[in-house]
Amino acid sequence: MDSTEQLGLKQAALMYLDKSGALQKLREKCLVYANSKQVHTVYNFVLTLNPMELAEINAEFCNLVLNQVSSAANIFQEVCFTAIQTLSLLPTVENSSQVLVHLRVNDIPNLPSYQLDPYDLWSCKADKRFYKFRGVVCSMSTITKYTQAARYYCPVSSCDGSSGHHYIRIHTTGASEFQTIRNDFVCMFCGSTLVEDVACRLLADKVVVQMLADKALKCCWKISSERVRHQSVTVVLRGDLASDVTIGGTYSVIGIPMYMYRQADISVTFEANNIIEVNNESQEFHQDYTCDPTACIPSSVQTLYNDRMSSSWSFVASLAYIFGSDITPAGSYFRLKLGMLLSLVQKPEICKKKTRESRGLNVLAVGSDTVILNRLLMHGASFASCHLHHTGNDSLFATVTKNTTGTGACTIDGGSLMLCRDGICTLGDLTYYKKDCRDSLLYAMEHSAITINIPKKYSEQTLHQQVSVPIRCNIWAYVAANYKSSTNNDIFTQQDYGNIPRIFADPFGMMYICASPDTCWDNYVETCLMNQILTNAVLDETQRYTIQSVVSTEDLQKVSNGIKGTSINFKIFVLLLLKESQNL
Known part of the structure; x- marks a missing residue:
């Protein structure tokens, strides 16, 4: 040039x-x-x-x-x-x-060539220029320091390089601390080895996070046979960007791929230039329905709504009646389905004072047929923008490990409750959880936050450091009913709470007893379900008539996507009404 x-x-x-x-x-x-x-x-x-x-x-x-x-x-x-x-x-x-x-x-331009493909990053095919990557933060290190700039001077007092600002080292994108601060610089005037002026060193914050592509945590209500493997991307945040991220958040990162060669090893990172938080729900809503919010309502749902306008409750009751009809017969588990729909549209609020209003609408189902309960909860959670099913191999809260970058800091790996932001986290059967895990879950749900204990060896403080992270998801679980034991039966409602303590009924905003000692209703539901499956098996598509012919699952998904773009808050008396309705 x-x-x-x-x-x-x-x-x-x-x-x-x-x-x-x-x-x-x-x-x-x-x-x-x-x-x-x-x-x-x-x-x-x-x-x-x-x-x-x-x-x-x-x-x-x-x-x-x-x-x-x-x-x-x-x-x-x-x-x-x-x-x-x-x-x-x-x-x-x-x-x-x-x-x-x-x-x-x-x-940057919204073109395919500017979208970072993790495969190209790990195969070292990405050029050292700006790319955009959208993902979810699954782990992050504690804040450390790095050198932004340093001043060197010549130790010979008679040399012109001993004064002034002739030798200033500035951190460049992707450079390590060893490359910025070195002891082999020589003076251009006399050739002497330069000495660093430590008092003039400029430090800034640095955080290393691991990000997964956002589609890795996005659920789809359609069952796909495609199997995809996702690998996290190491993103380095420097300066004021280090305080702009939290575990579980979805962000759009603009940065530059960097490759560090160390003998036979290659370290691949993504140096962030800017990071912007993304609201999945509102973005999907405005992307599909930018003109009119009512455009998300399908014609079948609109027809049902017009037919039920005579009552304030009939439309919602009809949706609950139709919801999950391919899992259980229409009308069965009615109150549980209604509670699931309410939980799907309500998100936990973030406020300093933890009250009943700030909690999410967590759902706990108690019944004898846990297979049906599990299938129904999994089907309902698939309508959420983010759905994580916790298994025993994963961490429920968070784990603290040593940072592999060699900075002496620690890395906080988010668990299922932290990663499932603005979504549904299904826990399965609480009976199989250990007592200490259930106690920790109870404490976290009561305070709407997860407390992370950082060991003393990872902290500069003399005492153990604690970090509190708010819970930003709704929790769904179920437990098997135990009719033989009456120790957990409530003295007023005479309801069975399964093999969990009675105290779990309060943090779970909605607890539903889906069965009774009388097995007649369970037998009736099973008979209707078998009749529905066998009837649909012998008839062709033109002869079949199911409740989904009125409102299909696709239409319910569109309605759910439209509701996600709006802000819905429940008043305190509504939450109390929901609480009391569990025992009716």
Whole structure:
């Protein structure tokens, strides 16, 4: 690139800074540095870039920003340094190496070539340019420090390199601490080995997270024979981005793939340039129904709604009657299905004071036929935007392990309750959980938060450090009824609570007794289910008539997707009514 091209790119950079208002922000930031009593060697500036707006000024420069980030950063560094010198904003700035410019790209073209494929990353096929990756944070390390900039000087007092700011090391994208801070630099004036001025070292926060592609946790109500293996991507967050992530959150990360070669080993990371939190439910809703919210209502559901307008409860009761009719006959497990529908549309609130309103509508079913209960809960949870079925091989809460990056920090691996944000976490049969696990689950549900104990060896504090993470999902579980034992029967309701303590009835917002000692109803349900299966087996599709002919599962899924884009909050008296209705 010759001098004429560089001058044209610098003019384009200055025009963009002036047009976007970044030049005014640069002046304000310089005033903050000038009024500060602290002595600075390196001045840090963050410039937010919109490639679409930059392309309107100079398309060539926009292409340089997207594909050669370091070259574009050097141009902006020179422009900012010239602006500071010309406007006399910071008299202490002697050369451009004292101006540390971070280019923060807020978006990149929505093209397939700019979407990061984890397969290309792990096979080292991805170029070192900007990509976008959308995923869920499944684990993250504790905050550590890294060197943003360091000053070196010549130890010979008579040398020109002993004073001033001739030797400043700035962290580049993907560089390790060993590459930034070294002891083999020599003076360009006398050839002596340079010495670091430790007092001028500039430190910043750093967090290493593991992210899974968001489709790995997305459930689909259709059964697919396709088997896909998902592997997490290591994402490095630096500076102010280190405090913007939580485990279980879905984020869209703009970054650069980096490859670190260590003899026969290759370390693959994704250096984040910007990270934006994504709301799955609202995004899916607005993507499909951007014009009219009522567009998500299918014609069959609209017809049913018009037919039930005479009553405030008839439409909801009809949906509960139809819901899950391919798992159990229509009308059976009616109250449980109604509670599942309510739990699907309600999300836990995040507030400092944990009250009954902030809890999610957790569902606990007690019945004799646990196979039917399990199938029904799994079918209902498939309508959620995120569904995780906890198994014994997984962690329910969180685990703390040693960080493999060698920084001395620890890594917090999220469990099923932390990863299933804004979704449904099915636990299966609580009878098979150990007592300590059930006690921890009871404590977490009562406080709507998970407490993570970080061992002393992983913390700089003298005592054990605790981290509290709010629960952002609804919990569904079931337990087998035990009619032989009457120790758990409530004195007022005379209901059986299975093989779990009575205290579990409170944190589970909705607890449903789906069976009674009289087996006549269970036999009737089984007879209806067998009759439905056998009848559909001998008839062709034109002769079949099921309750799904009125409202299909696909239509219910569309209604569920539409409701997810709205905000639904239950009042305290509604929650109390739901609580009392369990015993009716």
